[in-house]
Amino acid sequence: MEQPLLLLVLDLTGTFAFALNGALTAVRAVRVDIVGVIALGMVTAMGGGIIRDVMLVQPPATFQDWRYLAVAAVGALIAFAFGHNMSRLSTPIEVLDAVGLSFFAVTGAMKAVDFGLGPVQAIILGTITAVGGGTIRDALLGRVPSVLRDGLYAVPAFIGAGIAVLSSLFGLYGAVAAVIAAAVCFFIRVLGLRFGWNAPVPRAWKRRDPPATRR
Amino acid sequence: MEQPLLLLVLDLTGTFAFALNGALTAVRAVRVDIVGVIALGMVTAMGGGIIRDVMLVQPPATFQDWRYLAVAAVGALIAFAFGHNMSRLSTPIEVLDAVGLSFFAVTGAMKAVDFGLGPVQAIILGTITAVGGGTIRDALLGRVPSVLRDGLYAVPAFIGAGIAVLSSLFGLYGAVAAVIAAAVCFFIRVLGLRFGWNAPVPRAWKRRDPPATRR
Amino acid sequence: MEQPLLLLVLDLTGTFAFALNGALTAVRAVRVDIVGVIALGMVTAMGGGIIRDVMLVQPPATFQDWRYLAVAAVGALIAFAFGHNMSRLSTPIEVLDAVGLSFFAVTGAMKAVDFGLGPVQAIILGTITAVGGGTIRDALLGRVPSVLRDGLYAVPAFIGAGIAVLSSLFGLYGAVAAVIAAAVCFFIRVLGLRFGWNAPVPRAWKRRDPPATRR
Known part of the structure; x- marks a missing residue:
């Protein structure tokens, strides 16, 4: 099944950015060699989609297509x-x-919706597709995945996936809805980066967080 | 296939307890935000069953059923x-x-037996179903999974799974055998907690363990 | 499908060695109990093949065959x-x-080739089969997998897998090609161990590596 060209270009752009960003994180965090940089870059780029496809009991789509492998390897x-x-x-x-x-x-x-999963499951799988690769990378680097700790990373992905799935429930999913869903995710993420937004933390940690209590 | 109500209630109780306990462990061990608490609680509750179903090349059962997702999310x-x-x-x-x-x-x-796996494989998969979620949680927290280190956690699960599988080999599996198998697992686990039982450690570590040698 | 006896013996030898080596690594690195030693030995021995089979959407082959389980457990x-x-x-x-x-x-x-994957994918899956188990073990031990850090481990596997896949592209794959591919991998690995060869590291780390800058 051939994707439309625009979709393919966007998908490869995302793969490239994830591989580049994932490999840079690895290079800066620990001493890894070229094998580690390439492996961690490719895991960041393709890990989320692989988890999604394993949960759908499908052959991992990006792994089967050499263009994704090549773009991820170049980014790393x-x-x-x-x-x-x-x-x-x-x-x-x-x-x-x-x-x-x-x-x-x-x-x-939307791939999860196509395979007949319920809306909640589809939103979760969309979020996992977006954040799963970075999570595996961080686990391999021996540190608590940043998506579980701070910043807004899973939250915008969850909202974007939610808008797309809700629009499909009302029969409104199409190019316009997809662009709106992705744009909302994008802007929340970028605003979160710009203004240092974080998700709430448990009260136990709030008490310990202020620098004054750390003396 | 609809489960009997009692089975469903027990299964949801276990899911709730695993999510609550898994999320509490995460809250106490490291600084995670609400995304981390929910993700780690749900991984603890559903990770073992997902590994089992992936090994059986089946769609993850608990993930497909919104009631498990809801109960796990509430626990977290x-x-x-x-x-x-x-x-x-x-x-x-x-x-x-x-x-x-x-x-x-x-x-x-018993799910592994239903899918035609041999008895040894079924016992291992039963154990993985029970301990797999906590293992993934600990790996994501960047620490050696406690099931591999101390206490009796995998051992009672292995024995309980073994009793169930053996009873099915002799054509005796049914509600009574299931209750006996689960009860044996439960009591070994609770007694182990009460009396601080541990599984044997390699001799290299025994020598290093007494506090006297650590001074 | 019954394997030829020689293949089976070689495969079980590799499984035994991986389980023994993986469990020894675990015993030396952290305090684990007998559950941890056996689990980490078996994960090292069978993890790579399980990842490969999950990616091929096949039931994990070694897990289904009790001889692999037994040999891995004995090694651990x-x-x-x-x-x-x-x-x-x-x-x-x-x-x-x-x-x-x-x-x-x-x-x-070659299993990936048999399932119709492209040559690049087959080489990557062969490499993952060889190094995946040790990678999961190290992630469970909370340390950066050694295959990503130093030594030559993934590189010889990649070259061996590459020779096998290339020979099959030219219709030359058979016992002779398999032996040559495995022998090349083996000698690069052993020479790398003997002479302390490493894969290149990113320039950022090269600068930081010399002991002089660490004072």
Whole structure:
């Protein structure tokens, strides 16, 4: 089944951004070699979609298509070669990453709808598609996945997936609804980055958080 | 296929207890936000069953049924809201968790038998159903899963799954055998908690363990 | 489908070596009990093949065959019983582990070819078959998988899988090609161990690596 060209381009852009961002995170966090950089970049880019397809008992779609593998590998190799010198590019890379997040959340949720899952399950699978790769990467780096700790990463993905699934429940899903869903996810993510928004934390941690209590 | 009501109630009770206990563990161990608490609670409750179903090349059963998702989410949300104040409830929560362990071990093993796996494989899959969710949670928290380190957690699950599978080999599996298998698992687990039982450790660590050698 | 006896013996030898080596790594790295030693040994031995089969949407082959389970469990139990006293055997165990690596890379890649995957995907899946088990083990031990950090482990597996897949593209795959592919993987791995070869690291880490800058 051939995708429309625009969808393919967006999907490959998201894959590239995830691989680049994932590999950069790995390069900066721990000492890994070229095998680690490429593996962690590709896991970040493709891990979420693989979890989704495993849950749907389908062959992993991106893994079967050499274009995704190639784009993910190139993104990771760029991080390997130029990672020491890319700190000025943090903002454009994070914006690209937000594009990938938005796109994966919407397409992941709609794939789950196509396979007959209920709306709640489809929203969860869309969110997992968007955040699963980074979660596996962080687990392999031996640290608590950042999506579970701070920032707004799963929340915008959940909202974007939710808008797409709700629109399909009312028979309104189409190019317009997909763009709106992805745009809402994108803007929440980018605003969250800009203003340092966080999701609520349990009360036990709130008490411990203020610097004054840490002396 | 509709389950009998009693089975469903027990299964949902175990799911609730696992989600609550898993989310409480997360809240106490590291700083996670509401996304992390819910995700880790749901992973603890449903991860073992998902691994089992992936190994059986089946769609994950609990994920398809919204009641499991809802019960797991509620358990995790309770931990989020009241986790700072639940230390007095440790014992009842651990007892509920032991109910979940016993129930998941027996039903997990019998599902594997139903799908034609051999007895050894079915016992292993039953054990994985019971302990797999907590193992993934601990891996995501960046610590060695407690099931691999101390206490008796996998051992009672293995014994309970073993009794259920053996009874089915002799054509004796039914409500009575299931209750006996789950009860044996439950009592070993609870006695192990009460008396601080541990599984044997390798000799290399025994030598290092006594506090005297740590000075 | 019955395998030829030689193939089966080689496959079980690799499984045994992986379980022994994986369990020894666990015993030496952290305090785990007998459950942890057996679980980590079996995960090391069978994890790579399970990931491969999940990606191919097939029932995990080694898990279905009790001989693999038994051999892996025995390897792990030997590590549990004698691990404190096996440091003299490091070299033979690492050579056996290299046998397993070579064998799993080639058979893993060819299984992917048999299921109709493209050559790049088959080479990646062969590599994952060879290194996936140790990667899961290290993630469960809460440390960055050594395959992502140093030494040559994924690289020889990738080359061995590549030779096997290329030979099949030209219709030349057979016993001779399989032996050559596995032998090349084996010798690169053993030479890498002997001479301390590493894969390249990102430039950011090269600068930080020399001991002089660490003072």
